[in-house]
Amino acid sequence: MAAMDEGALRVRLAQVMKAMDERGLNRGTSGNVSARCGAAMLVTPSGVPASQLTPEQMVLVQPDGSTAPGALKPSSEWRMHQGLLDRRPDINAVVHCHSRHATILACAGRPIPAVHYMVAVSGHKGIASFRVTVSGREAHSSLTHLGVSANMAAIKLMAGLVELSERLEREADPASPFTPKGATLTIGQVNGGTAVNILARECVFIFDLRTPPGLDPMAILADFFARAEAMDVELKARAPEAGVRVERRSLTPSFAPEVDGVAEAFARRMAGDNGPGRVVPYAAEAGQFQGAGFSTVICGPGSIDQAHQPDEFVEISQMQRGAAFMARLIEDLSF
CATH class of the missing domain: 1.10.150 (DNA polymerase; domain 1)
Incomplete structure (x- = not known):
């Protein structure tokens, strides 16, 4: 478009407005189009239906906002076009339309998601992840009094985490900008046991907790840590080699939106x-x-x-x- 002369630009702007009208992207005199024309800007006139537009009616607006004597009045939004072209020297045209679906979403107060991902993100959740190793004592499953099932003990700890995850979901701030809104907890891996008829010697599970800004993951998990310590003592009382070990794998802080960042x-x-x-x-x-x-x-x-x-x-x-x-x-x- 940068290589087009003024006459070609006038023709192109009229064509674009008519094409948008035919596709239902505009109605009546709504919508406007502009294009860079040297140091000036060509923009569609105000109050002229797209079907009646001619190349000669396009308005040449100078950097100071002036137009030629006898020219039609430029679009009432010419300043928006000029501001965009001034701010973005890498673009040469601006198209403003009122598509039906975008208008419906705007009237409903619904945001229009980005169609690509090269956009600014101003906040993310933090993540804390843990590896939990439960050790037991192997024995035949018919002789449960002789062993300690690491799987059975681990299930109790995991059940507590499931209850915690459900509580976090219930207590999520409804005004949170995140989706899901609150903290989330999931158990991503579970490995334990060697055979169906052998009490498991070891069970390892890994879980993560994702928290919005303002929530302390270690505080949220305090009861779990206490439960794991208590179970460690309980298992060691039954078999010295048994127990519970909790290892932190990661503790990545959350990122809070910065006002006027x-x-x-x-x-x-x-x-x-x-x-x-x-x-x-x-x-x-x-x-x-x-x-x-x-x-x-x-x-x-x-x-x-x-x-x-x-x-x-x-x-x-x-x-x-x-x-x-x-x-x-x-x-x-x-x-």
């Missing part, structure tokens, strides 16, 4: 992101940077929906957006 504003400018604030339920390193005093934001290609799977992938279009982001970043930091 400098990093978020910068990432939004680089990504062309003017959508609502976003938080994610997964954990990353942003909380650690924030804890060290840095203004922090997450922004990158790909989606958690495709992560940690055998066919994990990132769409090529997302990588292209990521490359464009880095190019704008390099250009911005070069001056």
Whole structure:
């Protein structure tokens, strides 16, 4: 579009407005289109239905907002177009429409999710994960008095975690921006026993707890830790080699949205992101940077929906957006 002369741009703007009208993206005189034209801007006129637009009616608006004598009045939203073109030198046109579905969502107060993932993320949950090893004493399952089943003991601990996870769900803050809204706890791995007729010598399970900002995972798990310690004493009383060992695997802090965050504003400018604030339920390193005093934001290609799977992938279009982001970043930091 940068190579088009003014006449070609006028024709193209009229074509785009008519095409949007035919597709139901606009009605009557709603919607407007603009294009960069040298240092000035061509924009559709105010109050003219798309079906009646001609190339000659497009209005050339100078950087100071002035127009040629006798020109039609530019769209009432010409300042929005001019501001976008001034702020984003990498784009050459702005299209503003009133599509039916977007209008319905707006009237209902429902957000429109991003169609790509190169957007600013200003918050994430923290994660604490633990490996629990329950040791017992092997014996034939017909001679339970001679052994200690690690599996049976581990099930009791896991049942307590299930109850905790259900309570956390019930107590979630309904105003939380996260989905799921509250802390979540899941047991991801369980391994124990050697045969159906042998009391298990060992059972190992691993669980994680994901917490929104403001919740202390260690405090949430205090009762579980106490229960594990009590069971350790109980099992050792039955067999000295038995017991319970809880090992912390990770303790990643949460990332809280920063009011008027400098990093978020910068990432939004680089990504062309003017959508609502976003938080994610997964954990990353942003909380650690924030804890060290840095203004922090997450922004990158790909989606958690495709992560940690055998066919994990990132769409090529997302990588292209990521490359464009880095190019704008390099250009911005070069001056």
